[in-house]
Amino acid sequence: MDSTGTESTTGTGTGKDEAAISLTKATPAPAPTPAPTPAEVPDIQSHDTFVIRKTLSLTAGEYVVSVARPDGSEGEPVAYAREKRLSLRGQVTVYTDASRKSVLASFKGRDHEVGYMYDVRDASGQAFGSFHEDAGASLLRRTWQVRQPGTVNLTGRERSRVVAFVRFVWEFVPYLEYVPFIWPYRFKYTESGKPLMTVTKKLGLHTRYVLEILAPDIDRRLAIAHTLALDALEVD
Numbered sequence: 539m540d541s542t543g544t545e546s547t548t549g550t551g552t553g554k555d556e557a558a559i560s561l562t563k564a565t566p567a568p569a570p571t572p573a574p575t576p577a578e579v580p581d582i583q584s585h586d587t588f589v590i591r592k593t594l595s596l597t598a599g600e601y602v603v604s605v606a607r608p609d610g611s612e613g614e615p616v617a618y619a620r621e622k623r624l625s626l627r628g629q630v631t632v633y634t635d636a637s638r639k640s641v642l643a644s645f646k647g648r649d650h651e652v653g654y655m656y657d658v659r660d661a662s663g664q665a666f667g668s669f670h671e672d673a674g675a676s677l678l679r680r681t682w683q684v685r686q687p688g689t690v691n692l693t694g695r696e697r698s699r700v701v702a703f704v705r706f707v708w709e710f711v712p713y714l715e716y717v718p719f720i721w722p723y724r725f726k727y728t729e730s731g732k733p734l735m736t737v738t739k740k741l742g743l744h745t746r747y748v749l750e751i752l753a754p755d756i757d758r759r760l761a762i763a764h765t766l767a768l769d770a771l772e773v774d
Contacts (some may be wrong), residue, residue: 582616582758589613590765592745596700603632603762606748607743617642617762621770630770632763640704645669645767658763663740667760669767684727689755692725692734694764725768737765745769 579585582588587606592599603617619632632645641661647654650670658667675681675695684692727735734753740746749765751758 569663573733579728582762585616585758586751588616588758588762590747590762590769592769601766601767601769602636603766610748616750619766630763630766632759632766643763644735645763656767658760667757667763669760669764680725680762682725682768684725684758684760686755686757689757690729690753692727692729692756694725694735694737697724697726737768 582605589604589606589610589612590691591602591612593602594600599621601617602612602615603618603619604612604615606683607613615635617632617634618636618638619630620638621630625764629644629646631638632642634640635764643658643660643739644711645656645658647656649655653670653673655668655670657665658669659665666712667684669682669684670694672681672683679696680692681696684690684694686692722741722748723739725737726733734751735756736748736750736752738748740748747769751761
């Protein structure tokens with residue numbers, strides 16, 4: 539007590555409480571973990587050449603899409619797709635990697651006046667392009683129409699008539715229709731006669747394609763989806 543009989547607060551719990559409050563204010567709360575941003579998704583639009591490799595298992599065909607290095611070898615993987623065998627064809631989902639957690643694009647066939655039309659959609663389900671086979675022109679050389687509204691309308695046609703004829707016969711030989719066509723072939727895509735894209739199947743027992751895009755405005759997702767379709771829809 540002091541001289542007036544009042545209890546002194548010096549050195550009591552009040553001082554400890556103030557110190558505790560000061561310590562609490564001085565210790566900031568941990569920052570929340572930032573959410574993934576679109577920048578973490580590979581920027582495929584900045585690349586012009588891709589390598590698509592397919593491997594087969596008893597239950598599925600798996601595609602890995604990689605950026606091509608200057609020497610033509612496979613570089614950074616940027617897309618992945620898996621097609622179940624013995625399932626209905628005409629529907630493939632393309633993912634950003636093998637975890638299959640993030641969708642890059644997808645395509646699915648639907649009945650149309652031209653036969654089957656394949657709509658290509660983004661991760662939200664919004665269509666941004668389409669493609670279909672030109673049945674009339676395909677009698678001589680397989681021909682595809684690829685549409686990107688407001689940007690390009692491509693006509694893709696096999697370059698070699700001889701290889702096109704052999705591929706046509708191959709599909710009608712018993713049991714051979716289930717065997718991959720190992721001979722190389724090439725599709726050239728043009729608009730008003732100007733070449734804008736090529737897809738080349740390489741020679742070998744392993745299925746491998748090289749996609750080369752010559753126009754910056756072509757959506758790489760559409761080009762990759764169509765290249766996968768050339769293989770996935772080849773054997774029906």
